[in-house]
Structures are given as C-alpha cells and as structure tokens.
Amino acid sequence: MKDDVEEHIEAWERELPWLDPVKEAIFVRLAILARHTQQLRRDTLAADGLPHWQFKILMKLRRLGPPYATSPSQLADVLGLTRGALSARLAPMEEAGLIDRTSDTADRRRVHVRLTEAGSAAFEQQAGREDHGESILLEALTAEERQVLAELLHRLVLAAEIR
16 A cells, blocks of 8 residues: 655655655655654643643653652753743642642752642553554554564664764
8 A cells, every 4th residue: 555655755756866765765754653643642632631841741750750759950950941931830730739849858948849649640641542542553563563663763763862
C-alpha cells in the first residue's frame, strides 16, 4: 500500500536528481510520526482539561520517585523556566490540588514542591491515555519489529546527540 510520502519522493526525485530517496523517506516519515504523536498528546490533554505545561510539571515530579518532591529552584532548572515563571505556574496547580508547597521542617526558609495524590492520579490518567494511543499505532509492527525499530532509533538519537 502506498502512502503520501511515496508521492512526495517521486515529485522531488524529478526536481532534485541528487536527492537520496531512502533518506528522504526516513526523515519525512519521522516528521509525520512526530506530528501524529504530538497531536495525540494534545488531544488527550484537551480531553482531560489538563494544560500541557501542567502535565510537564506533574511528569517531572513523578519522575523523581518517592516522595515526588523537590525545591522550586531545582524544578525550574529541570523545566528550563525562571523561578518567577515557575511560581506563576505552581499557584493554579496548588489551587487545583495537583501539587502542594510545604516548608522544610529543618529549615523553614526552604520550600518543597510535592506531587499530591490528585496530581499523581491526573498524571496517571494522562500517561495511560497516551500509552494506549501509542500502543494502537505500534500494533502495525510485530514485537520483534518494534525491538529492531527501537534499537535503530536509539542509534540515530545517539548520533544526533553527539553532534
């Protein structure tokens, strides 16, 4: 079965004889898949009413492991935000019960941002929906093909990160 990429390549091969059709097919298809997965994430976030930036904060806290807490400055650094920008984002999340900010018992000047049970549940729901959508897409491949694809993409990511 033909896909839109084959028509794209045929058109460019006529115009650009030096074009490597295999390379073009790889990168155009990777771009299509990236757009598809981004749209899947946007759609699942919209269905849950969870803004992308809130999901990112929940994800970063969850990734830390128990007790799912860190300082605001460390969280800002991980997210690539200023302290002020993070503070503005944390306020509505705290009001919604997704996170809480508590003073350190040893040093009251220190604050910790912690994932709440509600925040953890919101993250789990979103991650589960994303996982389901991604699984449906990958049903086109056998388990062995998925493993081969994962290994090939790993090599490409390593090559990109070295540059």
